[in-house]
Amino acid sequence: MPPQHQVTLAQVAEAAGVSIATASRAINGSTRKVSEVIRARVRRTAEELGYLPNLSAQTVVKGASPTVAVLVSDIADPYFSAISSGIMAGARQAGLMVTMATSERRSADERDMIRTFRSQRPRAIVVVGSRWDEDPEAQAIEEQLTAYQQAGGRVVMVSQGPSPFDLVEIQNVEGARALAHALVDQGGQHFGVVLGYRGLRTNADRLAGFAQGLAERGITLQEETVAEGAFTRDGGYAAMGELLGRDLELDTVFATSDLMAFGAGTAMREAGLQPGVQIGLAGFDNIALSEDVTPALTTVDVPLGQIGRHAMDLALSDHEEARTIEIPTSVILRASTPVR
Amino acid sequence: MPPQHQVTLAQVAEAAGVSIATASRAINGSTRKVSEVIRARVRRTAEELGYLPNLSAQTVVKGASPTVAVLVSDIADPYFSAISSGIMAGARQAGLMVTMATSERRSADERDMIRTFRSQRPRAIVVVGSRWDEDPEAQAIEEQLTAYQQAGGRVVMVSQGPSPFDLVEIQNVEGARALAHALVDQGGQHFGVVLGYRGLRTNADRLAGFAQGLAERGITLQEETVAEGAFTRDGGYAAMGELLGRDLELDTVFATSDLMAFGAGTAMREAGLQPGVQIGLAGFDNIALSEDVTPALTTVDVPLGQIGRHAMDLALSDHEEARTIEIPTSVILRASTPVR
DNA sequence: AGCCTATTGGAAAACGTTTGCCGAACGCAA
DNA sequence: TTGCGTTCGGCAAACGTTTTCCAATAGGCT
Known part of the structure; x- marks a missing residue:
């Protein structure tokens, strides 16, 4: 760690012809007042010398x-x-x-x-x-x-x-639940889920909410239509690949994050399925780019x-x-x- | 700022029955050695008391x-x-x-x-x-x-x-130049540019490199085919809108960042143009999602x-x-x- | 004039560390 | 035994601040 030698409060005080206490009060203010004329002089001196308070020193004495x-x-x-x-x-x-x-x-x-x-x-x-x-x-x-x-x-x-x-x-549960309702209302019937690690509470909640929402519309989410992967774009890609390999008849896939949905979408296309055409795809989070992709991604908005x-x-x-x-x-x- | 009172080195030293100096040397190490037995005792004590070194204090004395x-x-x-x-x-x-x-x-x-x-x-x-x-x-x-x-x-x-x-x-200039070459080689002839603020050197460089690359293939980039906007997704959307309004015959658009390209792509689609079909679209940066959009985005990779x-x-x-x-x-x- | 109160500057004590120095203890050769 | 070098613990000074006193001055009131 290179020694950094800097202008100190003592130097400012000396140059301004006041005590350190006064300099401190003039520059960093406190309950105590210092007369306007001295205050101005000290500040000007500090400016000229390029004084910068040492945050660490302040932290030591203030405690935080x-x-x-x-x-x-x-x-x-x-x-x-x-x-x-x-x-x-x-x-x-x-x-x-x-x-x-x-x-x-x-x-x-x-x-x-x-x-x-x-x-x-x-x-x-x-x-x-x-x-x-x-x-x-x-x-x-x-x-x-x-x-x-x-x-x-x-x-x-x-x-x-x-x-x-x-x-x-x-509100992960509520959001996923509402999404399920909306998707069923759009005519979805056979749902799959591209799930981030189940051990992460966020994923567990989103899955649970989604299943609950489906259930409320009379649809049971089958465990075999859920594929788990890393909670990342690549995880979504991999999980979707797995889902495709299972040879199920899905018409709609819910990915537990937009990022996973992007990966899943790419996997779909590689398998010859156009999201938004042969198969539906929805995400969660509404990250910045989700409306710019084609087709624009259905998702649950989270005001990040x-x-x-x-x-x-x-x-x-x-x-x-x-x-x-x-x-x-x-x-x-x-x-x-x-x-x- | 709430006073945070914490275990100090002095308390550790006292509890371990050594001086502060020894405690310091035992815990944070230095050139000087401290005998193994004492060192172990001090460390154990520190652990028990939940001692955490005060980084600010260390910074004050070390100077950085x-x-x-x-x-x-x-x-x-x-x-x-x-x-x-x-x-x-x-x-x-x-x-x-x-x-x-x-x-x-x-x-x-x-x-x-x-x-x-x-x-x-x-x-x-x-x-x-x-x-x-x-x-x-x-x-x-x-x-x-x-x-x-x-x-x-x-x-x-x-x-x-x-x-x-x-x-x-x-290497913005070189990248944009190479991109121009590649696009011409793909058969592009009428180029437009969706440009982030020209005042930003990055944009200026990318524009200059692109123009240079075109010139080297015998194509002159017309000033009227360049639209400027904020260096963001929204800027790209707006600039593309402007370009479309000018009623030019463009077959390829270069946006000076992927983010701008995403915005531009959305503007194109809203005007009934499919990027990758009626019109080409290229970006710059190769951000994470650029390969997941449809069509996948041609771009210049920058290893961020x-x-x-x-x-x-x-x-x-x-x-x-x-x-x-x-x-x-x-x-x-x-x-x-x-x-x- | 005499007294009390406000105001404001300064000396010095803190804050929690590191480190230069001193000296005690020890080992070992002469 | 003396002398000398090496190891290692502790005292105290330093780092750059803030803040608590204390003292001095000024002003207002009787």
């Missing part, structure tokens, strides 16, 4: 840094990057910096990153991304976060419920940017007991699911 | 924080999120944290963010995103970065050349993840004079540009 730490599974995934974008917008408004890390969906890494975050003494830690059902690290992670919270930090989980912390919950904002709101408002914000979802029918 | 600061235009844009992903992977390997901010392409914000970054004393600052041609803040930003560098920090610019700093340069890695490599290797890494690009022909 003006920072919010964000942990996401994968920043290259448009789902997470859209949420992150909302978080960063909120953070900027609140004058906070953002430190970010990706867990790559490995929960041991998640635990380590949270430890590292704690070392930074951020004002809040936001964890985005579905939790695994049988996560060996779950307890360790929760302990870390609890300790952090008890030390005065705020914890916000996005799409991680149930949990003892503040929560931003996406808003989610980030809400997470920051929770992080900043102080309240005693944990709160939950429910994010409503809504079905968007597009050309990928034809009316029959 | 184990952090790399990243500034991107817009994290929700897949171009930037893919690069960020590479950067974060590199940072993790190097044991560094990442602090991230978005400038929203406003250069005044960019300047402010860099100031804030400097306050954090990061080990490196990475700035990703094309520079504006006539940027009123350009000088202020360069001064900030120069001062930072002189204080011992490392600066890496991605796609920002020319600049006095370390540079990761994408690698770019991030290279940026981190530059940030970490220490060398005197500024270096430049050239990232090669390569044409990928897909169905959106039919062979005629």
Whole structure:
């Protein structure tokens, strides 16, 4: 680590002919006032010398840094990057910096990153991304976060419920259920599901909601029409391939994320099926490009940017007991699911 | 800012019955050794008490924080999120944290963010995103970065050349030129361009390279066949609309980014033109979904993840004079540009 | 004039670390 | 035994801030 030598407050004070205390008060403000003339002089001096406050020093004495730490599974995934974008917008408004890390969906890494975050003494830690059902690290992670919270930090989980912390919950069950209704209403009868890892609660919820929605229309989702894969574009491609190999008669496929739907769509075409023509295809999330593909993708809208904002709101408002914000979802029918 | 009270090194030292100095050496290691037995005892105590080193305190005394600061235009844009992903992977390997901010392409914000970054004393600052041609803040930003560098920090610019700093340069001109060749070879004759803001060097380069490539095949790109818009999906949609309104006879359209191409494609379809059938469409960047759309998008591959890695490599290797890494690009022909 | 209160500058103590130095303990050769 | 080098623990200074006092000055009131 190269030594970085910088202008210090002491140098500014000296140059302005005041004490360090006064310089501090003049520049970074506090309850105490400093006379206008001195204040101006100090500020000008600081400007001239190119003084920049040392955030770490401030953090040491204040006990917390003006920072919010964000942990996401994968920043290259448009789902997470859209949420992150909302978080960063909120953070900027609140004058906070953002430190970010990706867990790559490995929960041991998640635990380590949270430890590292704690070392930074951020004002809040936001964890985005579905939790695994049988996560060996779950307890360790929760302990870390609890300790952090008890030390005065705020914890916000996005799409991680149930949990003892503040929560931003996406209505996955309801959205998938409504989607099922809509698809049946369009004339779908034989449904398949391209499912991200079942162990991720998000997927489990979306599957359950979809099955429930179908059931409410008198259709039973067969287990053999569900293919599981990684919760990524490639996973969708692979799972769809598997589904095709099973030689079922499907007229509509629901993928538990838009990203998986894109992969599934490519697999369909490679098998000679045009989504939106011979077979229907629906996703979930309504990520940015889902309306630009051909055929435009039927999906369930999740207001991703808003989610980030809400997470920051929770992080900043102080309240005693944990709160939950429910994010409503809504079905968007597009050309990928034809009316029959 | 809530006071966060935490276990300190002093408490660990006390509990372990050693001095603070010894505790420090036992836990965070240094040149000096501490006997195995004491070392073990201290570590165990730290573990039991849940001690976490205070990174800010360490930063204050060491003079720099184990952090790399990243500034991107817009994290929700897949171009930037893919690069960020590479950067974060590199940072993790190097044991560094990442602090991230978005400038929203406003250069005044960019300047402010860099100031804030400097306050954090990061080990490196990475700035990703094309520079504006006539940027009123350009000088202020360069001064900030120069001062930072002189204080011992490392600066890496991605796609920002020319600049006095370390540079990761994408071969935009060459890529666009090669694309033009390939499109002419496929039988294209009447070309249009959906251009992101011309003031962004990236767009200017891609346009220039494309025009040059056409010229080398004996085709002159007419100014009236170029429509300019925001460097986003919506910009592409709007610019394509404008182009269509001009009533030209185009057989192929080059959009200066995949994102713009997606928007342009939607505009084409709304006008009754099928990309890949009546009209060719090509993009630039090869973002993740470009092969999943229908028709799959012809584009110029830019290895975005690698770019991030290279940026981190530059940030970490220490060398005197500024270096430049050239990232090669390569044409990928897909169905959106039919062979005629 | 005398007193009380507000205002404002400065000295110094914190905050949680790392590290330069000192000195104690030990091993070993002479 | 002395002398000397090596190992390793601890004291205390430093890092760049904020904040608690304390003191000095100014102003208002009687």
